[in-house]
Amino acid sequence: MIGTMILLAYFLPKPGMVKEPVSLEEIANIGVSFIFLFYGVRLSVEKLKAGLANWKMHIVVQLTTFLFFPLIVLAFRPLLLSNGFELLWLGVFFLAALPSTVSSSVVMVSIARGNISAAIFNASISSLIGVVVTPLWVGLFIASATGGFDATDIFIKLIFQVLLPVIIGISLNSRFGAVAEKYKKQLKYFDQGIILTIIYTSFCKSFSEHLFEGFTGLELAGLAAGMMGLFFAVFLCVGLFSRLFGFSDEDRITVLFCGSKKSLVHGTVMSKVLFQHSTITGIVLLPLMLYHAFQLIAASIIAQRMARRKESPIADQS
Template sequence: MARVQGLLVRAGFDWFLLALMGMILLAYLWPEGGLDKEPISLGDVATYGVSLIFFFYGLRLSPEKLRAGLGSWRLHLVVQASTFLLFPLLIMPLHTLFEGTSGELLWLGTFYLAALPSTVSSSVVMVSIAGGNIPAAIFNASISSLIGVFVTPLWMGLYLSAGSGDFDMGQIMLKLVLQVLLPVTLGIVLHRYWGGFAERNRKQLRFFDQGIILLIVYTSFSESFARDMFSGYSIGDLFLLGLGMIGLFFLVYSIVHVVSHLMGFGPEDRITAIFCGSKKSLVHGTVMSKVLLPDANMVGIILLPIMLYHALQLLASSVIAQSIARRAGLVTKGE
């Protein structure tokens, strides 16, 4: 049990999830704080913080490591296809079930989750514990974040452009270039100068990332609560959403596991494929919502699926990684 708890902490299942719930509660009790423009607009702070998050991400992204990871192209293809094709194609057919109902926004949030890139830190941690291909995990999680800058808005444009007159793909792409792609590129260019600084201060930068995410969650849910956007949903609806998220995780996990066997992957590559291909990034989901979603009132609802999926994927994958490690003799039963 102590081993699992330590694994959860390393993967990000710690105070941060409690803080996220705390921000939602604060937004419910005091939505005015997230809406007020004086003395300072928390929404504006979060917007500028998004660009800094991606700049620091670029600083930590070593071009040498990316080049070194190009070799296992079949493994990379499976992971990226799972992340950006399998997930959305599993969720798309369900739209007809929720179209025109109160559950349509939750479906849209689930589709947004499906269109997001893979998470970096927890994927690498789980692959490491289970004895997988760590360099390939780092490469896939990193390249997934870059691909997501372009692919996520393209997927979302299929539904947002049809349902909202405010969605302008040209405007969205311009915002992505200025707020995401340009900071990432600048960070990569400056990696040779400041990359060491970013690595040495990785923990502090992680706290900065989490602080900005908490701000985004607070301001987004403040908008939603102030506009009474949650009035049509019950506790039962959220419970069913949670069941759906854990079901989605195990469905994708199983499909990738079967595909990896059919493609003849060795044990290390199979482990990397199933963990990297079944994860989704809360960080990217939260920060990109500031750029992609035109209606601030609905952001809180749309973020619910990714927040639930994030927590459940950490719990499920940590148990699975521990089980794989035990079977491989990497840890003893008592650990």
């Protein structure tokens, strides 16, 4: 569906640019607030408190997500800027500064038979931390790429469009948490619909300004290869950190999958806030979409192999 939205934006960009009578961009803006409201409703404070015990593992996951990841990408900035790829680098850095995924991290940890409760805790905390940390990281470089960065305007919008809905949602958890869990499949479809709308409108702007015409097929293939390399580099380093800290197998699995994943949901909705009224959003989202597709494929293969390894000793003993 992401690919379909990009093709639709290329061949039929006008609906994504129309302001009257209905603006898809405004629908997406309102949808972003509802995504975070429903996320807060499903977030149980009791479960978060219960997850605080394994603090060493949580620190490793969050430092990997919000410090190690961005520092790796930051190291390659001079190389990419010297070759004229400032916007693509900004997109990769935006990806690196994002929080971890929620649902897919938990699913992968579950398949690989890791610590599921710790995965839920880390994914939830990562989402909350990202509301503050991601804009701070990206704000350091937005001005040079877009020609300006109004921090006050962006943080006000973050508070009202993201943080406030989450807080309201958490306050409603005791009343409507069970209802939200019951209809989480329908809420997931709503999330996906808003994400696809954001992707469509973002690429409509980028295509209308002919921003992709400067990139060759080889350069885009190189970007895809770079995203694969980034995933494996972080995955291997996180595995090394887990062994150095002496984590159990279950905790190591949780650190591996929570620390190496990045959230497409948060990326698309935050791009609406951080790059508002900008035509570069499509380019900025491109590395994230490539990374997202690859992380799902690679992580699912790795998780299933881990599960088979855990099953084989049982099979041998029987």
